[in-house]
Amino acid sequence: MEYIIFAVLGLLLLLLITSNIRIVPQSEAYVIERLGAYLTTWGTGLHFKIPLIDRIAKKVSLKEIVADFQPQAVITKDNVTMKIDTIIFFQITDPKLFTYGTAQPLFAIESITATTLRNIIGNLELDESLSSRDHVNGLMRSILDEATDPWGIKVNRVELKNILPPKEIQEAMEKQMRAERERRESILLAEGEKQSAILIAEGQKTSVILAAEAEKQSAILYAEGRKIQKITEADGEAEAIRTVQFATAKGLEMIKEIDVDDSVLALKSFETLAKVANGKSTKMIIPTNITKTNYMANPSKPDDSEHQG
Numbered sequence: 001m002e003y004i005i006f007a008v009l010g011l012l013l014l015l016l017i018t019s020n021i022r023i024v025p026q027s028e029a030y031v032i033e034r035l036g037a038y039l040t041t042w043g044t045g046l047h048f049k050i051p052l053i054d055r056i057a058k059k060v061s062l063k064e065i066v067a068d069f070q071p072q073a074v075i076t077k078d079n080v081t082m083k084i085d086t087i088i089f090f091q092i093t094d095p096k097l098f099t100y101g102t103a104q105p106l107f108a109i110e111s112i113t114a115t116t117l118r119n120i121i122g123n124l125e126l127d128e129s130l131s132s133r134d135h136v137n138g139l140m141r142s143i144l145d146e147a148t149d150p151w152g153i154k155v156n157r158v159e160l161k162n163i164l165p166p167k168e169i170q171e172a173m174e175k176q177m178r179a180e181r182e183r184r185e186s187i188l189l190a191e192g193e194k195q196s197a198i199l200i201a202e203g204q205k206t207s208v209i210l211a212a213e214a215e216k217q218s219a220i221l222y223a224e225g226r227k228i229q230k231i232t233e234a235d236g237e238a239e240a241i242r243t244v245q246f247a248t249a250k251g252l253e254m255i256k257e258i259d260v261d262d263s264v265l266a267l268k269s270f271e272t273l274a275k276v277a278n279g280k281s282t283k284m285i286i287p288t289n290i291t292k293t294n295y296m297a298n299p300s301k302p303d304d305s306e307h308q309g
Contacts, residue, residue: 022047022056029095031058041095060095064156067106071164072114074121076129082165084121086113086140089157090148097152105151109144113158116143126165133160 023046024030030042034054049055071085088109092098102108120136121129129136137158145155165173 016051020049020051020054022049027062029060029062030056031060031095031099033057038096038100058095058099060092060098062092062095064089064091067109068161069110069113071162072117074118076121076126077123078125080126080165080169082126082129082163082169084117084163085161086117087159087161088113088144088155089159090153090155092152093154094152097150101151105153108151109148109153109155112144112147113140116140116147126169130163130165133163136160 024042024044026044032039032054067088069086071083073083075081120139140158141155
């Protein structure tokens with residue numbers, strides 16, 4: 001009987017010990033209280049708490065948390081009412097401050113986000129609020145990060161998810177955008193026609209220049225051809241003259257070499273005179289050297305060199 005009691009007590013003690021062993025997973029932290037007061041914060045790993053004295057007050061996730069808040073009605077500087085919904089990316093950096101800093105951390109963040117957004121948009125006009133999202137996001141992140149620091153929360157990023165202006169404002173904006181697109185289209189068409197006209201004019205100009213250049217080159221080539229032709233003709237005539245002169249000189253040289261006597265020369269002269277006499281001239285003058293040659297060849301005949309035919 002006593003063994004059974006000790007066994008039961010040992011089993012209960014073992015269960016009590018094992019039930020107070022805790023393993024904290026990664027990216028989590030446990031806030032521990034002892035007798036109702038903050039004791040410590042457990043990080044990742046194996047931990048043991050004293051039974052009936054220590055307790056886990058809060059389990060805190062250290063991962064980044066995304067909070068999507070409902071659209072908030074805001075009024076711009078030019079009195080335009082619109083709705084904006086925001087997304088907050090934050091992370092718990094101090095589990096103790098997060099546990100004991102505020103009772104409802106998410107509600108507190110949402111409230112601060114709404115008031116900060118109203119203050120920022122209230123200083124901007126509609127066009128500025130639509131085109132300055134990055135500025136608004138950065139300003140809100142800075143303000144919210146400073147405001148939530150006492151709660152152990154770090155705001156990493158703030159994004160304006162949707163900006164919803166009134167319906168009539170949306171219609172006016174659409175008309176303005178349509179007019180702007182039409183204006184840009186007209187400008188692009190006019191610019192295209194201008195470029196086309198410039199290209200056509202440039203092409204015509206280039207064509208005229210090329211035609212003039214071709215005509216100039218043609219004239220130059222024609223002149224060069226005529227010049228070369230004349231030079232060739234002159235060279236041919238000069239060569240012909242040189243050939244005739246060379247033949248004449250060669251003939252005289254051959255006559256000189258064969259030692260032709262005066263009677264042969266006289267005979268050739270008479271033959272030449274005979275050919276001349278066959279012409280239409282009515283007078284003929286006989287060179288004196290022919291008569292002299294004839295006289296020397298036949299001195300018995302009288303000298304007729306003065307006779308006229």
